[in-house]
Amino acid sequence: MPLHSKHLLGLDGMSREDLQLILDTAVSFREVLDRPIKKVPPLQGKTVANMFFENSTRTRLSFELAERRLSADVLGFAATGSSVSKGETLKDTARNIEAMKVDMVVMRHSAAGASHYLSRVIDANVINAGDGSHEHPTQGLLDMYTIREKHGRLNDLHVCIVGDISHSRVARSNIFGLKTMGARVSVCGPATMIPREIDRLGVEVYHHLDDVLPTVDVLNVLRIQLERDAGRLFPTIREYRQTFGITRRRLEKAGRVMTIMHPGPINRDVEISADVADSEHSVILQQVLNGVAVRMSVLYLLSTRN
Amino acid sequence: MRRLKAQIIDTDGFDRTLTRLAHEILEKNRGASNIVIVGIRTRGEFIARRVTRIIETVEHTKLHLGSLDITLYRDDLLGKLEQPQLKGTEVLFDINDRDVILIDDVLFTGRTIRAALDELADLGRPRSIQLAVLVDRGHRQLPIRADYVGKNVPTSANESIRVHVKEVDGEDAVLLMHPEE
Numbered sequence: 001m002p003l004h005s006k007h008l009l010g011l012d013g014m015s016r017e018d019l020q021l022i023l024d025t026a027v028s029f030r031e032v033l034d035r036p037i038k039k040v041p042p043l044q045g046k047t048v049a050n051m052f053f054e055n056s057t058r059t060r061l062s063f064e065l066a067e068r069r070l071s072a073d074v075l076g077f078a079a080t081g082s083s084v085s086k087g088e089t090l091k092d093t094a095r096n097i098e099a100m101k102v103d104m105v106v107m108r109h110s111a112a113g114a115s116h117y118l119s120r121v122i123d124a125n126v127i128n129a130g131d132g133s134h135e136h137p138t139q140g141l142l143d144m145y146t147i148r149e150k151h152g153r154l155n156d157l158h159v160c161i162v163g164d165i166s167h168s169r170v171a172r173s174n175i176f177g178l179k180t181m182g183a184r185v186s187v188c189g190p191a192t193m194i195p196r197e198i199d200r201l202g203v204e205v206y207h208h209l210d211d212v213l214p215t216v217d218v219l220n221v222l223r224i225q226l227e228r229d230a231g232r233l234f235p236t237i238r239e240y241r242q243t244f245g246i247t248r249r250r251l252e253k254a255g256r257v258m259t260i261m262h263p264g265p266i267n268r269d270v271e272i273s274a275d276v277a278d279s280e281h282s283v284i285l286q287q288v289l290n291g292v293a294v295r296m297s298v299l300y301l302l303s304t305r306n
Numbered sequence: 307m308r309r310l311k312a313q314i315i316d317t318d319g320f321d322r323t324l325t326r327l328a329h330e331i332l333e334k335n336r337g338a339s340n341i342v343i344v345g346i347r348t349r350g351e352f353i354a355r356r357v358t359r360i361i362e363t364v365e366h367t368k369l370h371l372g373s374l375d376i377t378l379y380r381d382d383l384l385g386k387l388e389q390p391q392l393k394g395t396e397v398l399f400d401i402n403d404r405d406v407i408l409i410d411d412v413l414f415t416g417r418t419i420r421a422a423l424d425e426l427a428d429l430g431r432p433r434s435i436q437l438a439v440l441v442d443r444g445h446r447q448l449p450i451r452a453d454y455v456g457k458n459v460p461t462s463a464n465e466s467i468r469v470h471v472k473e474v475d476g477e478d479a480v481l482l483m484h485p486e487e
Contacts, residue, residue: 028392028393
């Protein structure tokens with residue numbers, strides 16, 4: 001069965017079968033990444049444009065690597081120094097790129113819904129690589145893949161997401177995907193960082209780490225976005241660290257072994273202490289590797305949908 | 307629907323054919339010391355497993371056995387087909403400088419074997435690659451031939467060959483089917 005949609009815009013509303021298909025297919029690509037020659041030919045002759053209207057290193061490199069390892073031709077595009085700074089609209093930029101016979105577009109944009117809009121105005125397959133604080137579906141998928149790889153399942157696992165939930169597209173994609181796959185999902189953070197009515201998504205809300213940690217299987221620690229004026233959401237970094245920072249002492253007190261995840265980049269010793277980030281329960285670097293496999297899976301499934 | 311035209315190989319014949327293939331492989335390679343076995347998913351994987359078991363029994367040794375999913379290397383992937391499911395390649399050993407015995411159930415156009423050769427080249431540089439098939443039904447579209455053939459079966463291009471294996475189908479048999487009606 002092929003994917004139901006020709007685009008990947010978000011995990012909200014995606015069926016269990018589609019999620020399962022992407023994760024299962026990613027296993028095959030994960031194997032390719034262990035080969036001496038880490039390249040397979042299925043996207044030969046296809047062209048993928050990476051349109052990043054917002055800064056990104058990891059996601060952009062990960063997509064680019066995934067595309068190249070599938071033998072696609074890759075077009076890079078960064079908003080700075082391009083026609084965007086001359087006032088061109090998103091629609092015109094995209095249509096011009098599509099006029100060059102591009103088959104797929106991977107887009108990151110600061111506006112929520114930008115990739116939905118794009119998918120309505122161009123014919124190419126659109127993959128959302130992060131739109132504002134809305135969704136970041138491939139991050140959600142790679143987190144789910146990594147959890148499944150570590151625990152063998154998603155069903156009935158307790159995944160707790162810690163940090164600024166309100167402004168996090170990573171949190172939203174994780175919540176949608178994990179809930180569909182039957183996981184128990186909770187969020188933990190200061191009240192200023194938890195959206196009101198988030199419990200409507202079937203998520204448990206905590207404001208004290210010590211209340212939730214004793215039952216957690218997977219802890220997904222979000223980055224405090226210091227560059228996005230996080231300062232108005234809590235008094236000081238020191239206070240955030242003391243209340244919500246993930247430290248060895250806090251984990252030992254919870255008395256439970258849990259998998260530690262972080263979407264990166266890490267603020268060491270702010271949201272997570274260095275020793276926890278580097279501990280044997282941390283899968284942060286596996287997340288990065290799995291990200292390439294999951295993105296290969298998405299690109300492959302969308303381009304061979306016919 | 308396709309109707310049965312003839313049974314080409316029955317259960318006993320199946321075992322005997324695989325035993326002969328195993329012995330031919332051993333004879334040509336002067337033993338099993340440098341060979342590794344790779345089956346092409348899905349049916350070739352089962353044939354490969356059986357041949358491996360026979361060789362291991364005869365030679366009192368353990369062989370490396372892997373399987374290839376050639377889907378990503380197909381030449382019709384972006385064309386007409388319904389999206390094929392990836393089942394994954396599992397070759398968990400080094401094939402460099404080994405003699406790889408590539409095994410499939412039916413040799414037909416040769417396109418599957420072309421894809422498998424390309425995939426093997428990405429996994430390493432074997433000393434040799436030898437092809438063993440249960441049935442060669444002719445109609446090659448590429449310059450490819452098998453080193454070991456269980457049975458040559460003349461067919462017309464629109465007939466089809468069905469290979470049944472115990473593991474999946476409950477019986478071992480090779481059937482020749484009439485063209486689609």
